[in-house]
Amino acid sequence: MKRLHTRWTVVSVLIWSLVAFLPACASTGASIEVDQLKDAPDPLSANSEYVINVGDMLSIQVWEQDKMSGKMRVRSDGRISLPLLNDVDAAGKTPVRLARDLEASLKSVILNPMVTVVVEESKPPTLSISVLGEVAKPGVQALDPGAGVAQALAAAGGLTTFAHKSRIFVLRSDPQTKPTRIHFTYDALTRTAGRASLFRLKTGDVIVVE
Numbered sequence: 697m698k699r700l701h702t703r704w705t706v707v708s709v710l711i712w713s714l715v716a717f718l719p720a721c722a723s724t725g726a727s728i729e730v731d732q733l734k735d736a737p738d739p740l741s742a743n744s745e746y747v748i749n750v751g752d753m754l755s756i757q758v759w760e761q762d763k764m765s766g767k768m769r770v771r772s773d774g775r776i777s778l779p780l781l782n783d784v785d786a787a788g789k790t791p792v793r794l795a796r797d798l799e800a801s802l803k804s805v806i807l808n809p810m811v812t813v814v815v816e817e818s819k820p821p822t823l824s825i826s827v828l829g830e831v832a833k834p835g836v837q838a839l840d841p842g843a844g845v846a847q848a849l850a851a852a853g854g855l856t857t858f859a860h861k862s863r864i865f866v867l868r869s870d871p872q873t874k875p876t877r878i879h880f881t882y883d884a885l886t887r888t889a890g891r892a893s894l895f896r897l898k899t900g901d902v903i904v905v906e
Contacts, residue, residue: 697882718823724828728877728878729878730879730880730891738776739877741895744900746815747789748794749819750772750821752770752819753815754814755814756798758811759809763779763830772905774787774822776786780804791815792796793815822839823897823898823899825837825838825839825848825899825903827851828902829904831852831854831855831905832852832853833853833855833871837851843896843897844893844895844897848903852903862879863905863906864882864904864905865877865904865905866878866901868898869900880894
């Protein structure tokens, strides 16, 4: 009994911390079904253009500007340092988009700048997802891009015997909208079709199993 009480105490602390982090969701307790989402993300397309990530090594060539050209690694803050421009945001952009942004910034110091960006070394990105509640290993999980809720639950050791398989929620906070509480069931997650199985997690998502 003491062990059970201790485990429930830890879970309670985690959930109350989550409530403080997402007050809009907690205050209403309302949730939406995953099937009601109008923009449930599809699996990542193999044809998607590459997006620069933290840790990538870039080769940047500025035409006829050898001192501004060279190799540089994307720092942990997602930026690179370039002569005359100092820190430049790189992570989250495609190589073509970064090249166009650099050309636009260099127009004030170079006449008709021409820039090419090539990713020479890529570091696979990871998703950082929190899994709380009735799972074997609650906490932060690092997942591959394109992972869904089922993969996150598996990484957390699966559901405990106390878990309610019909009460699984993803709490998503978007700076542009109100936080969203999305409802899943375990049965829907294990099907090969349907929006529950197609739903893709984003870094910062929190999964709660009640």
